[in-house]
Amino acid sequence: MNNTFKIQIRPKSSILAKYRDLPYKLEGALAEFVDNSTDSFFKHKEILNSIGQNLCKVVIEIEPDKITIKDNAFGMNLIDFKRSIILDSPPDDTTGRSEKGMGLKTAATWLGNYWSVETTEYGSELGFFAQLNVNEIEKEAPEEIEATEFKCEKDAHYTTITIKNLRKNIKANSVEKAMDILSKMYALDIRNKELILVVNKEQLKYELPEFWCNPKTGEPYKKNFSVEFIFDNQTYSAYGWAGIRKKGSIDNEGLSIIRKGRALKTGYKPKKIFGGPNSYSQQRLIGEIHLDKWDVTHIKNDIQWEGGLEDKLLEEIKNSIEDIKNLAEKLRVTKEYESPEAKAKMAKNTQNSFKILKEIDTSEPKKEKTKSCPIGPEVVEQHYDENIENPIVEIPFKNKTYKFEIIYKDNLTNDWITIEKTNDSDKYRIILNIELDYFKSYNEDRKKVEFLQKIAVTIATALLLSKENGNQDFYTVLDSLNTIVKNVK
Numbered sequence: 001m002n003n004t005f006k007i008q009i010r011p012k013s014s015i016l017a018k019y020r021d022l023p024y025k026l027e028g029a030l031a032e033f034v035d036n037s038t039d040s041f042f043k044h045k046e047i048l049n050s051i052g053q054n055l056c057k058v059v060i061e062i063e064p065d066k067i068t069i070k071d072n073a074f075g076m077n078l079i080d081f082k083r084s085i086i087l088d089s090p091p092d093d094t095t096g097r098s099e100k101g102m103g104l105k106t107a108a109t110w111l112g113n114y115w116s117v118e119t120t121e122y123g124s125e126l127g128f129f130a131q132l133n134v135n136e137i138e139k140e141a142p143e144e145i146e147a148t149e150f151k152c153e154k155d156a157h158y159t160t161i162t163i164k165n166l167r168k169n170i171k172a173n174s175v176e177k178a179m180d181i182l183s184k185m186y187a188l189d190i191r192n193k194e195l196i197l198v199v200n201k202e203q204l205k206y207e208l209p210e211f212w213c214n215p216k217t218g219e220p221y222k223k224n225f226s227v228e229f230i231f232d233n234q235t236y237s238a239y240g241w242a243g244i245r246k247k248g249s250i251d252n253e254g255l256s257i258i259r260k261g262r263a264l265k266t267g268y269k270p271k272k273i274f275g276g277p278n279s280y281s282q283q284r285l286i287g288e289i290h291l292d293k294w295d296v297t298h299i300k301n302d303i304q305w306e307g308g309l310e311d312k313l314l315e316e317i318k319n320s321i322e323d324i325k326n327l328a329e330k331l332r333v334t335k336e337y338e339s340p341e342a343k344a345k346m347a348k349n350t351q352n353s354f355k356i357l358k359e360i361d362t363s364e365p366k367k368e369k370t371k372s373c374p375i376g377p378e379v380v381e382q383h384y385d386e387n388i389e390n391p392i393v394e395i396p397f398k399n400k401t402y403k404f405e406i407i408y409k410d411n412l413t414n415d416w417i418t419i420e421k422t423n424d425s426d427k428y429r430i431i432l433n434i435e436l437d438y439f440k441s442y443n444e445d446r447k448k449v450e451f452l453q454k455i456a457v458t459i460a461t462a463l464l465l466s467k468e469n470g471n472q473d474f475y476t477v478l479d480s481l482n483t484i485v486k487n488v489k
Helices: 013-021 026-043 045-050 078-085 103-111 134-140 172-185 187-191 280-284 309-320 322-330 340-353 355-359 446-468 474-487
Strands: 003-008 056-063 066-071 112-120 126-133 144-151 158-166 195-199 222-231 234-244 255-259 262-268 285-290 392-397 400-408 417-421 427-432
Touching: 013 103, 013 134, 026 045, 026 056, 026 066, 026 103, 026 158, 026 172, 026 195, 026 262, 078 103, 078 112, 078 126, 078 144, 103 112, 103 158, 112 134, 126 134, 172 187, 172 195, 172 262, 187 195, 187 262, 222 309, 222 322, 234 309, 234 322, 280 285, 280 322, 285 322, 309 322, 340 392, 340 400, 340 446, 392 446, 400 446, 417 446, 417 474, 427 446, 446 474
Parallel strands: 056 195, 255 285, 400 427
Antiparallel strands: 003 144, 056 066, 066 158, 112 126, 112 158, 126 144, 222 234, 234 285, 255 262, 392 400, 417 427
C-alpha cells in the first residue's frame, strides 16, 4: 500500500518558474541529470562494487513531448529525495559533481512544465515519488507538495526523472549535437569504463585521437603539466596534458576544461595558446585542463573567470607546454598517400584509367598554329630531387605515349600544378602541391588524392596536345589555373 506525505517547498515556490530563463543548452540541461547519477555512483562506489556493479548506467529517452532519464546509481533515501524537490537545499557532501543541489530542479524546469522524480536507495525497502506542475506552482505558489512512499525490493536502486509538456521544440539535429557534446563531457568516465551513457538507444562513445609519435622512440608527443600561481592574493592550481594528434583536423576539439572529472567546456582554443585560425596548432594540438577546485558558473558550462584570471592561467599553461606547441607548428605529419607503395598504386590506377584513349579516333585535322604569348621555362630544376624515385604514369594518345613523373611537393611553390620537360622528349614531370587551402578537405584521403592526380594528368595531357596543335601559349592557361586555385578557399 502506498502512503502519501507532504514536502515543504522553500523559499517561495514561485521562484521555480524563473528557472525557465536560465541560459541552458540541451546538452547542458541533460548533463545536470548525468552529474547527479555519476555523483551518486562514485560516492557509493565501494558498496555498489561489492554487489557486482562496476559502472553507472544512465539511459536518456527523448521523445516529441517527453524526456526520461533513468539510472542504476545508489538511489536516494528520504532526506536526499526531499532535497531533490526542495528549493535551495544543497547536499551535506559538496565534494562531488552534485554540489549545489539545484541541477535537477533547474534543468527539469527549463526543459518542461511538468516533471517527476521516482527513486529508491540500495538496501531500503521504500521508494519515493513526487511530481510538480510548474505552471500551477507559479500560479498558486503552494508551500508544500504531495509525495508518495511505496514498497520495493531491498536490492533495488535507481532514480527516474520524467519531464513532460516540453517547453522546447527539440529537433533531431539538436539531439545529435547534444549526444556528440555529452560524449566529450563525460569522456573520462566513458574511457575509464565507469559510465555507460545511452541516448535514444545509442550508447555514446569517446576515444582519444591517435597521437603523433617520436619516430625514434615510438613515444607519443604528449606532455603533462602542473601549474600553481597567485592571482589577486589567492592561490590557484591547475594540471593536465597537451599532445599532438597524428591526423590534423580543422574540426579538432582543442582543449577541454575539466572539473571533478567532467568537462565544462570542449573545443576550447584560446588564441594565446593556439594562435590564428590557420595555424597548425589549431589542427593538431589537443589536451585537458583540470580545474577541480575552481568556482563554476551556475549552469556549470564554464569557470567563473574574474578580471584577468583566465589570461593568467593561459600564460602559465603556455609556458609549460611551449615545446609541444612549437613542435605542433613544425611537424609535418605523413599523409596517407605519401608512402612509396601508395604512390605506386595511385600511379597504376591513374594509368589504367587512361587505357581507353587508345580507342579514341585521333584523325581530327591539325589546327593552324596561332600566335603565342611568351613561353615560360620548361625545366625548373629546384622542384625535384634526382635521388628520389617517383612513379611514372604512361598515357597512350595519338600514336604516342606520354610519360609523366608524379612528384608531390609542398612549401616549395605556391602553384598547384607545375609541368616540367625532361631530357626525354616524351617525359614530363608533374609537380603537385595539394597542401594549399583549396585542397584541405582532400589531402588526408588517398582516394581523393588519387582523383586529384587523375585530374592533373588530364590537364597536363590536354595542354601538351594543345601545344602540339599549334597553341604555344599553354603556360598562360596553366598560370591562370594556378592563380585561381591559390586564391579560392
